[in-house]
Amino acid sequence: MTKTDNHSRRMDNIAPFYVMDIVNRVKELEQEGRDIVRMEVGEPDFVTVEPIIQAGIEALQNGCTKYTSSLGIVELRKKISLYYQEKFGVDVPYERIVITNGASGALMLAMGVLVNYADRVILSDPGYPCNRHFVRMFDGDPVMLPVDASTNYQLSASMVEKCHEKGAKAVLLSTPSNPTGTIIAIDDIARIHQICAANGSELIVDEIYHGLVYDSDPPSAVTVSDDLFVINSFSKYFGMTGWRLGWMVVPEKYVDAIDRLSQNVFLSAPTMAQYAAIEAFNPKTIQILEQRKQKLKKRRDYLLPELQKIGFIIDAEPQGAFYLYADCSKFTDDSYKFCLDLLENAGVAITPGIDFGKHNENKYVRFAYVSSMERLKSGVERLASYLS
């Protein structure tokens, strides 16, 4: 992290993505002609599906090139409302659904309307790196609670309750989790919601990987209550990372504040992307997305036991997303150096645990099964031969 005299003090606490060092080195090595099996970044190898691309092109041709309402276009908000109705049997009025600039925009807006100076926001460690930074952006205090296999790498109700003894403004859950792919049961979300309600704090549930749960079909947190924030995105299940589009279901009492902040910060989410995303809910599109999901499941089912055979420990079943969070302490006590070493000497790129928090961060690495099965097989062979 570079320290300068001029940048705000809050920037001292905004860490970079360490994986970017890996990504940059991958690019250099590839330019030198090295073949690298890439399992480091959080986006699969698929491009956006054709029906969505076509809808995007048509949107541009039809002149959808101007700002929209900062809450998003009503057609898309209604589609998402219908999706909740059809998939989970729950009525989420479109007026409470806000279109955002990815889940990132949603997280920023949620923290922006909730967090005052020094407010505590409860997060899991390990967790998505940006979460703590969104809290710090508003001068809040991210309270990172260590989690492990005993709670499926998720916050438990008792942890959240204990933490409220010192006060908290909000609790953020991510299910399935990045980096572990583990999920939290809907009953536990409901329990945590009750604790938040009893203590005057807000619950935010990040469901960005919710469409990518492989062996079950868990209900969305929107089924728990009208009084929590639920974040989702077109990035992962819908394969639209670069379109920068997501959404957030907002408790009614916060819609106006979210609208005001969004008007000031974003003006609107990308217009072309919003029109294209209407197509994302078309049954034909969903069919293609489900086929992709099956491919990801096959990759997980292959990679998990293979990594265990090599000596990595994965002690909680990763039920979703496209990540495996593996204990690498058999090989190293420095996850960052280990990742650089694997990249240079085995030609395999993965992410060090130091990106995801401070809890045993040097004992873990994250594998993202974002390459084809053939590439994963080649990666496993390289790892097995280098680490044996």
Ligand SMILES: Cc1ncc(COP(=O)(O)O)c(C=O)c1O
């Ligand atoms: C848990 C989690 N939340 C939010 C995001 C942000 O996603 P986006 O802004 O692309 O929707 C990511 C991206 O990897 C993530 O893993």
